[in-house]
């Protein structure tokens with residue numbers, strides 16, 4: 001035992017010498033001296049090198065020597081954990097501590113009280129299958145995008161940020177909040193709203209689409225605004241808020257003006273508004289709709305009151321309902337909100353109202369280098385298939401000539417076509433079974449196993465990954 005102890009113990013001194021020499025010579029190549037802590041038993045490493053935020057998973061550490069005594073490891077700024085030697089893998093088994101935000105931390109390994117010179121990176125991701133390649137969010141790009149939104153945003157209109165492109169909602173919220181302090185955050189679920197509130201955001205936070213009455217105590221507890229469904233919902237919500245004895249529940253009335261989605265039809269808006277207004281424990285803080293067919297020239301259509309245009313119909317229905325409510329003395333303090341990214345970018349000022357709900361402008365981009373997400377994996381295997389070789393079940397497409405193929409694994413099949421790029425060349429998928437994907441590498445003859453593969457969704461939908469099938473996501477910065 002401890003065959004290599006001496007070698008390892010000598011490491012810090014050698015390392016220091018090399019650094020000093022490098023400092024003197026100015027041009028000395030430190031890397032060329034070799035990694036001083038490597039020895040016969042191999043490289044210092046962690047497996048796996050990534051895991052979910054909640055921690056609790058086993059991470060095996062190769063210390064690079066043959067020590068079997070317990071070691072300790074420190075993951076970022078979490079408290080040190082003790083790792084016992086594991087006979088089966090001949091490595092030390094640590095339990096990863098949990099962490100709040102995704103991102104990469106340095107792991108420091110201590111052997112017999114001496115920290116190894118290497119800092120090993122360990123990446124925390126949001127939940128989602130750890131087999132899937134993780135998506136990386138460039139938070140600096142999100143910050144820039146938020147500033148671009150603010151720069152074109154109309155003066156005097158409140159800014160609502162819509163966060164519905166999945167995890168990590170707290171990172172998006174914090175970055176956008178720090179960059180441009182939106183007046184409001186709109187989210188699809190109460191869980192997201194609570195996450196934002198717990199991350200310290202003090203702006204108004206509203207849940208869109210549906211607010212379940214059973215959850216109203218949580219809305220009250222976290223000071224989150226709800227969406228009224230109908231009069232029966234409002235009566236029940238009032239009863240629950242009354243029993244809480246605290247501040248009234250803040251409620252938005254959504255009107256479906258021709259999308260067939262969230263909200264009440266315009267004819268019912270007045271009745272629901274009246275139920276809310278007559279409920280002492282509810283406060284009507286917003287009246288909203290969502291446009292679904294915005295066109296660049298809608299301002300002209302609005303000026304001409306062109307009733308063949310859907311936006312004009314929606315606007316008239318919305319304003320008709322709002323006016324009826326207001327003329328009855330109700331909703332005087334309610335924010336009127338309807339426009340989203342398309343209204344902002346086309347500058348349709350007639351639809352600005354009191355507040356706009358902006359989602360896509362924070363996340364969308366067509367040019368790859370402007371995207372906030374990067375998503376990569378590696379070629380796990382490269383081989384050449386003979387001519388006449390079968391592909392897929394039932395041999396639907398035998399190869400015409402020998403063909404070089406590469407495999408990638410665990411790429412979720414999503415609502416959008418996933419595009420694969422190797423060495424800058426877009427490569428077709430010959431078969432895609434999700435857990436195994438065979439790529440046609442005939443356009444990239446130099447490709448080898450281990451090469452990076454860039455994954456991409458349809459750029460128009462890329463900002464909006466499917467939150468119901470979460471991918472593990474991590475962040476830079």
Ligand SMILES: *Cc1c(COP(=O)(O)O)cnc(C)c1O
Nearest residue numbers: 162290340341357358359360361
């Ligand atoms: C998605 C959504 C928005 C934001 O739309 P973008 O086009 O992404 O800006 C606003 N309001 C509602 C109700 C939405 O569903």
